[in-house]
Amino acid sequence: MNRYTMAVLVSNKFGVLNRVTSMFRRRRFNINALTVSETESAQYSRITVIFEGDDIEKQQLVNQLQKLPDVSAIRDLEPETSVSCELMLIKMENKADTRDEIMMAAKAFGAQTVDYTRESMVFQLTADSTKIDEFINLMRDYEILEICRTGSISLEKGATTIRKVTNL
Amino acid sequence: MLLSGADIVIKTLLEQGCNVVFGYPGGQILSVYDSLYKYKDEICHVLSAHEQGAAHAADGYARATGKVGVVLATSGPGATNLVTGIATAHLDSVPMVAITGNVATSQIGYDSFQEIDITGITLPITKHNYFVGDVTELADTIREAFSLAMSGRPGPVLVDIPKDVQMAMCEYTPAPAVVMNEKLPAKDKRLAVAAKCINESEKPYIYFGGGLVSSGAGEELIQLADKIDAPIGCSMMGLSAIPTDHPRFLGMQGMHGKFASSAAMNSADCIISLGTRFNDRVIGERENFNLKAKIVHIDIDASELSKTITAHHNLRGDIKKTLEKLIPLLDEKTHPKWQKEIDALRKKGLEYEDKREGMTPKNILELLNSYIEPDMPVATDVGQHQMWAAQTLKFSKSRKFISSGGLGTMGFGLGAAIGAHVGTGKKTVLITGDGSFGMNLNELVVAVENNVPLVILIMNNGVLGMVRQMQTMYFEKHYSGTVLGRPTDFVKVAEGFGAKGERVSTLDELKTAFDNAFSCDGTYVIDCAVDKDEFVLPVMSAGGCTEEIIVESGEFLK
Numbered sequence: 050m051n052r053y054t055m056a057v058l059v060s061n062k063f064g065v066l067n068r069v070t071s072m073f074r075r076r077r078f079n080i081n082a083l084t085v086s087e088t089e090s091a092q093y094s095r096i097t098v099i100f101e102g103d104d105i106e107k108q109q110l111v112n113q114l115q116k117l118p119d120v121s122a123i124r125d126l127e128p129e130t131s132v133s134c135e136l137m138l139i140k141m142e143n144k145a146d147t148r149d150e151i152m153m154a155a156k157a158f159g160a161q162t163v164d165y166t167r168e169s170m171v172f173q174l175t176a177d178s179t180k181i182d183e184f185i186n187l188m189r190d191y192e193i194l195e196i197c198r199t200g201s202i203s204l205e206k207g208a209t210t211i212r213k214v215t216n217l
Numbered sequence: 218m219l220l221s222g223a224d225i226v227i228k229t230l231l232e233q234g235c236n237v238v239f240g241y242p243g244g245q246i247l248s249v250y251d252s253l254y255k256y257k258d259e260i261c262h263v264l265s266a267h268e269q270g271a272a273h274a275a276d277g278y279a280r281a282t283g284k285v286g287v288v289l290a291t292s293g294p295g296a297t298n299l300v301t302g303i304a305t306a307h308l309d310s311v312p313m314v315a316i317t318g319n320v321a322t323s324q325i326g327y328d329s330f331q332e333i334d335i336t337g338i339t340l341p342i343t344k345h346n347y348f349v350g351d352v353t354e355l356a357d358t359i360r361e362a363f364s365l366a367m368s369g370r371p372g373p374v375l376v377d378i379p380k381d382v383q384m385a386m387c388e389y390t391p392a393p394a395v396v397m398n399e400k401l402p403a404k405d406k407r408l409a410v411a412a413k414c415i416n417e418s419e420k421p422y423i424y425f426g427g428g429l430v431s432s433g434a435g436e437e438l439i440q441l442a443d444k445i446d447a448p449i450g451c452s453m454m455g456l457s458a459i460p461t462d463h464p465r466f467l468g469m470q471g472m473h474g475k476f477a478s479s480a481a482m483n484s485a486d487c488i489i490s491l492g493t494r495f496n497d498r499v500i501g502e503r504e505n506f507n508l509k510a511k512i513v514h515i516d517i518d519a520s521e522l523s524k525t526i527t528a529h530h531n532l533r534g535d536i537k538k539t540l541e542k543l544i545p546l547l548d549e550k551t552h553p554k555w556q557k558e559i560d561a562l563r564k565k566g567l568e569y570e571d572k573r574e575g576m577t578p579k580n581i582l583e584l585l586n587s588y589i590e591p592d593m594p595v596a597t598d599v600g601q602h603q604m605w606a607a608q609t610l611k612f613s614k615s616r617k618f619i620s621s622g623g624l625g626t627m628g629f630g631l632g633a634a635i636g637a638h639v640g641t642g643k644k645t646v647l648i649t650g651d652g653s654f655g656m657n658l659n660e661l662v663v664a665v666e667n668n669v670p671l672v673i674l675i676m677n678n679g680v681l682g683m684v685r686q687m688q689t690m691y692f693e694k695h696y697s698g699t700v701l702g703r704p705t706d707f708v709k710v711a712e713g714f715g716a717k718g719e720r721v722s723t724l725d726e727l728k729t730a731f732d733n734a735f736s737c738d739g740t741y742v743i744d745c746a747v748d749k750d751e752f753v754l755p756v757m758s759a760g761g762c763t764e765e766i767i768v769e770s771g772e773f774l775k
Contacts, residue, residue, distance in 0.1 A: 112520035
């Protein structure tokens, strides 16, 4: 079982996300995370899919995506040749006996404090997904109130861009 | 030219060379029907009894002609009634454009009367679908729908048009008919390695399916087989692509296929697969499939390559174009030893054939063979009669066997037969069972109203035979829900609908009935008695795993 990151360039139209996720659902692809965002062009949205499977399943995923008329390019992003990051907000309970430890950990991870009240504190962390996982694991020693993650986004290193490919 | 959205629908259909649509009117498609009235000299509308029948008719039209079939329906129940028809076309890769009306855009999302999210419902059963929210996009959307339906691996496309968009006025600029995306052969590099693999083979076997029919590559297939001295078999969807009596053709393979073709594929050392997808009905359990063979898989749809069975050589391309480039790369060969083996399999297969006399399914259909002319489309429904027809009927021209393969839709046949006649103008035959016919026999009104020269052979055994057969074999004869026991008089039904009918129970009577039916200009129903214990044989499991073949029903019926 491998973990793949695929970037998918789709038409920026109503219902396209539904078409993509509907295909994943009915073909039972094992999707770990999925993000959708605007791009440099108003014409396109970019979907980043984190997918677990073997090489044959990955090829099927690419082939099935290519059949969707709204998909205009697909790129398999290798960890060595791409940059990825994710944004997380985490809300912790604010108690006198744990406050300092939490603040120290947040500082060590480079998390920003974006909200602070008597009862709670919210940190924002932008990092790769593994690092975010590590921070969450550390926080499990204390009282986590809420977590919200965006899912990973990725771009290739260097000047290359997601290539336009034609579909049938 | 300033036109209403509805007029633009008809104008763009006419642009595409579409001069017949199947459908059923309703409140939210009224404007399009008004335009049909206006353009009735240029485009003909065939009114069905039920939208499902219209969808099957558009499908049958497309299968018989290779052109895009068009179906119209209103919103809500009109649209949902199309669903089985669209899914049937989707599973068999049939080019179809379904146009549905919907409530006005201002009412969308309010659960208005007869509002349904048909683009949502048909998402997994169409190649693509559109909701047209703006009349300025209407003409290009319909053009794109036609292009998509035909291009690559064909399939159904749905266009949902709200009522206000049909009524809105818009400048219409005529355009030429859309053309299919260019058909490309597989890549040279891949062709070269595939050719090497085929050249090294001692026991090549060609297995084809519906993709070969879509590509129109029957001649190239035979050239290929002649050059490398290979036997040929096909899935049910491939039937009629090459003449049934071609000396290299071993027949349909798979679960109820010919012994020789299934066994030959199982002992081949190289399987050349053309436009087919190694479906479970053909290969049985994946694990038991012939793993010794090298597989060369050619298909226009890349997602079919190595989907079910991992092929050694995956070639994505149009079959005709790919074969045109592949054949010159192949060595001319003879394989006398392999052919001897094939002859032995053929002989063994003949031993398994049903040799009984009297009113057996095989004899009934053999008799029908003597009436079927090369240009006549033959449609079927789904069940035992379908398999008997697939095993027994003889074809000499492509696109003459019209049957629901992938979805296996009972009730498909009558609508499809009507569509096939409308498309070809030829006398058409429908082979059905009492179960399947009962599902959509309301479409008889359409056959009669349009004076369709249609011979309907109901193989009437009073049971849902295919399911009952499985109950006999695997469920200790617990005939749950499969004994019909209906007193339906199909002759009177036919007469009630305005058709002619006749009941037969012997081969002599059947001959007379065929004489009457095939000389009749209109629709003729033959209610033909078949014994309820007749089996579809052979039953093969696991891809021609010949040790497990069942050739007799006797032990099950004890």
